[in-house]
Amino acid sequence: MIWLIGCKGMLGSEVAKQLDEKKLPWVGTDREVDITDPQALLDFTNKIDTAAYFPSDLPRGDRKIQWIINCSAYTNVDKAEEEPELAEKLNATGPLNIARVARSIGAKLIHISTDYVFDGQGNTPYTEDMAKAPLGVYGRTKAAGEDAIMKEMNTYYIIRTAWLYGFNGKNFVYTMTKAMNSHDSVRVVNDQSGTPTFAPDLASVILRFIDKNDNAKSFFGKNSAPAYGVYHFTNAGKTTWYDFASEIYRLGRKFGRITQECTVNPCTTAEYGANVQRPAYSVLSKDKISKALKIKIPEWQNGLEKFMKSERFRTE
Template sequence: MLDILVTGGDGQLGRSLQRLGAVSPNRYHFTDRAQIDITDAEAVRAAVEATHASVIVNCAAYTAVDRAEEEPEAAELLNATAPGHLAAAAAHAGATLIHVSTDYVFDGRGNTPLAEEAPTAPLGVYGRTKLRGEQAVAASGCRAITIRTAWLYSEYGSNFLKTMLRLTAEREELRVVCDQTGTPTYAGDLALAIFSIIESGRYRGCEGLYHFSDEGVCSWYDFAAEIAAEAGRDACRIEPCRTADYPTRAVRPAYTVLDKTKIKRTFDLEIPHWRDSLRYCMERLAAQEQRQ
């Protein structure tokens, strides 16, 4: 029986993993910031030793992209320093670290799907700190699988899906950027991929850098329009706009479609299209509302 330590257990990905861990014959230890301060190296090492973890899954991150521009030290601690501590603890314990990173390590200036070896050039604090986290993990020498993902949403917490559901119910018109292209990723799909890697035992011998998002390509405008259509929010008109018309503190990459060839081949994964996963997630949300 394996012991798996999961940080960021109260986030979108962590909570999605909890659903899967509940049916595993292995022991999953879900933690959040109140239980382990992953910016404290000694606290991290103590937690790994106490749980006898063979696998560590780092779902924790500072993900407030705009706020990171004003709080670079906080973003650095959680996105760069903490992964280094987790990697060092994994190396000391002989464990494997599965670390989650982001498409924002790219500048988005291309127009073809990005493979793992594509040059990185983050545009803001969030992307730079996440890239330094990747580098800290690689430099540690521990056994590690780093997975970059993109546009994560779920039934849990705050995310683009929930924001659009709320706004399309409140407003008659919305403007959403149409010149940022990527792929929405249902957290449940990424959780299932990580769960499959762990449960199959393939986390050993397949270390490296991987990309994972759902299949397909769209803009934020396309994503918003699909959400509104699925929710039956015809009364709200959604208009496309350009990034220049909607300025934000942090600069977003324009194109971050990820090439998933490597992760699909290595781990025999079947990845659903983002529209199919969106429908599934919205069905779960509707079922939750009915139970309340």
Template structure:
């Protein structure tokens, strides 16, 4: 049985949906079983045949983390340490989700898994601490670093921008930060493939750190323009006249610094799994045109 921790979050919900579609037996927990309480985790696992753990729980409020460092550290470092300790005791593999924010954004070409970690904000710092704590507790792990994630079951950039473009004559979007938008479905499929391969014992993905996003790269500005194009075609964006304007990071200050370049090199995971990840534009279209797209999240609130 696969245990999904953080099963009600944006990614956790997608992982549950994917495992269900693949008829993989799973159970899920949310905040009712605190990852900060080792005994609670241990008690939940007691009597269950847990063969895999997937940790989707995290503190992801990047800007709030600057003023809530200890809260972020608890969920992003202390929690994963507890989960890894239990995974070691249960002798089962652990998949843990990390982030491009562990890097400082100074690269100019896709970043490999062995590139130096150098976070520039509290969120990235605590996620890096989580990676280190996990590795110290168990050898049987898969750390999947992802970026610019969006999905059906949560607030995200795609929903936000469609709602903004439907309600404003213009929007201003940062054009000097480069990365790769990633549909939760892509990451969820990678997670399920690692589990399937491991359980079948026909092909086992080696333990370690992997980068997983959709393919290609763009800026938030060009991502927004593509969102507009595809949302108009799908009929969910009705304000065709909304103008998307570029701006610099300095024009849109935030409490947390963002990496200016966070395109991740995915060659390692694609080689390990034996398949090619989809282009980000393709994944965006799949998201926008899916019956699972939550139109309530783009409703204009008066």
């Protein structure tokens, strides 16, 4: 049994979709189970064995929680500076509580983290063992969440990602598409580098970690389980926000998502006037995860094209 926390969010909803497609037993929670309340998490694990959550024909052995996937987080980078206590509760205290529950029931944990744990002052892809040096509240609280999990348990996978977008919820692609449909020109920063991540691709990687550990059912082929620890995943390649936006415009025109001409203009972060300092270089090395899972990571342009031509793309 898999417990998916944050099942209604941008990433969580993709994980849920793929769990259903693979017919894996799972239960999802969102805000109705408060991760900042240890007792609420424990109460849920005590209830989960009841028939109310599962079909009557699901064997009781399949109702034991073996995995917890935590896709919940406080992700508003700018607002985190105004709400540091809330960001701390959701990004640090919450993962600590989840890790304690996972350890108490003997479950493995998959937790999603971020490139913001680094300061972005480098110029080569960040590897998992590089020192963390977050710049703002969001990055500091996510780093604290990682540290709490590492201190509390051993059977975990922390997956750092960056520039995430998907079908459910707000993201850069939807924001740019809307702006390009309503303005003759847009300005996008051209001095921040990183790699976009298509949420379904990350969701697939999350389930691959589970598959590599569980030998009873294999969807990707049987291989040895990856070592526990920290991994990086984004799509492959490197770009800037400006070049990302330019590709959004090109594909948007190609697939009819953008119905008018719009000029995409580059600018510096200083010219844009950002309120919060962001990593200037956020490229994450994927060598470790590629070798551990034996996967070829798709290019970011491929993920974006799949997204923009999909029937699931929101047009409102």
